[in-house]
Amino acid sequence: MTLFDRLAVELSRVVAEQFQVELPPTQIQWDAPPDPTMGDLAFGCFPLAKSCRRAPQQIAAALAPAMARVEGVDRADAAGPYLNVRLKRDLWFADTLGAWSTGLPDWRLPAEERRRVVLEFSCPNTNKPQHLGHVRNNILGDGLSRLLKAAGHDVVRVNLINDRGIHICKSMLAWRKWGEGQTPESTGQKGDHLVGDYYVLFARKLAEEEAVWRAAQGLEGKATDEEKRAFEAQSQLQGEVSAMLRDWEAGDEATLELWRTMNSWVLRGYDQTYARQGIAFDRVFYESEIWRLGKGEVEDGLARGVFQRSESGAVVCPLEDLGLEPKVLLRSDGTAIYMTQDLGNAVMRQRELGFDEMIYVVGSEQEHHFRVLFHILGRLGYGWAERLTHFSYGMVNLTTGKMKSREGRVVDADDLLEELEESCRRVMEESQKRLDLSEEEKAAIVHDLALAAVKYFVLKVTPRLDMLYDPEESIDLAGNTGPYLQYAHARMGSLVRKSGLDPAAVGSFDLLGEPEEVELLAHLSFWPREMRLAASQLNPARVAQRTYELARSFSRLFNAHSIFDRVEDPRLAAQRIALTAAAARALRCGLDLMGIPAPERI
């Protein structure tokens, strides 16, 4: 039991004595007072006002003298409606640093609250390379999986590769028509980029065809929806793509062969992209293997009267209880759509992985889709439907405007990492102080810095919100950035090493108590609670924030006081080193949770 927990028990007892009111210790929330001179912990007495039938001010005043007598408490004051508690320094330091001295404090949820969680994220289409949107998804999904795992859940990270469909055929068709047998080997190009170029080429050729057609039709200005449809209905290219998809679904061997070849190029490219980003999965599903799955569910639902057949022959699910039009689940020609596949997918996942909860990391533009999906699964009678979550995140906008993949106006994921590395290398070489690092070490550090820059840049923003990606700012290594955190971590480790002192050997903390030391201590004390909160809120941004505050707090201490050099009293040096070692561990913990490497030297 931590000091905070013991104090909660004591406060609960004091409340019971003074007011004969029950306040369970678990409900006591210790906050930090706005100004450290007021105390170390604050308890707002507002929730007690009703049950005690007193004003919060009076309650605080009544509790203060009794709390002041509690062991470990140095002072307890009423400040208006707040009860402020100042802790005995040596006890608080010993309690908190003791928990950090051998490892991390255990902040996992109690066993009965741990769940088996399937977390689906990334889910790229194999018609083009990954871009900035995928990068945000990958980083959020990966960060979330680390956070949930650390909270004690059994997490299964799942990727679903969208490797079939009309969009895939577009790249294939373009390559077959104009590719002249190019391969990743012949061009030296990464496979996903090569295939992506053909996707863009298809879009260009289609636009050319459309321009010719429009001119022939005497059409001018911006195309209307009707004109678009009219064009597509007679388009040569569009027809060829549709034919190719039919061939694929019919199992035409030549088409399948081309599909297998090009997909393998893309997937090999993705392997590199993921490896570079430090992203991994426990299970990878391919849509080509499971796309037929949903039909059975729909037919079953139809037989049971959950779904209906519309006039056109399509199978629909009525949604009047959501105030929506019926949702089509099978087209009138009997083919499946996105929703159909997702139904089958969810059922299959439950069968195969047996999750308590499943979380889909997918952009906010699909909120409606998931709302409907979960609702339909509920209608089918699956109780677990209510334990499905759409972890919705906002779009990534560029300072230069909106991303449009068909126009090629995207930030490519590989290019981004490449540019970040270049800029990190530049900064490293400009700075004079570099220790003698080998080329390999340098390359590793540059890689780690670039990863820290992009991951932290993404994670510190609340996921739900759209974010603005500013290449300039993301490259910046100073201020509230990932590299700053790595720098702070490396500096802490370096201090501990150079001091030659053993942090674990320190048993007493009677000499610590400077404001900067106490501020850092407070961050360490609150750390487990903050991480638990971040996990329960599914909010990696909270991890990012707390980690930054911790690093900054240490920088302040470092700047205000010598840690060991020029410290006269060896006992004080040892105690400060123990504090530094604990802070390094916490910082490392935060970086780990964000999937950011924590090199010893940068």
Next chain:
RNA sequence: GCGCCCGUAGCUCAGUGGAUAGAGCGUCGGUCUCCGGAACCGAGUGCGUAGGUUCGAUUCCUACCGGGCGCACCA
């Protein structure tokens, strides 16, 4: 038109209904005989508007203004 989300400092973002709303960047000014300056400190400007609920509202509710995203037999 309907639904969901968002409007906080010049910019990018934090902020469980509670004490004096915080960071980073940028601007200006400082610190250090420095254990790693990718550091630290200081100055300056702010809750879209109007109501309501509450002892107390940036936070909850309503309306309005401004922006984003959805509302496919696309994915």
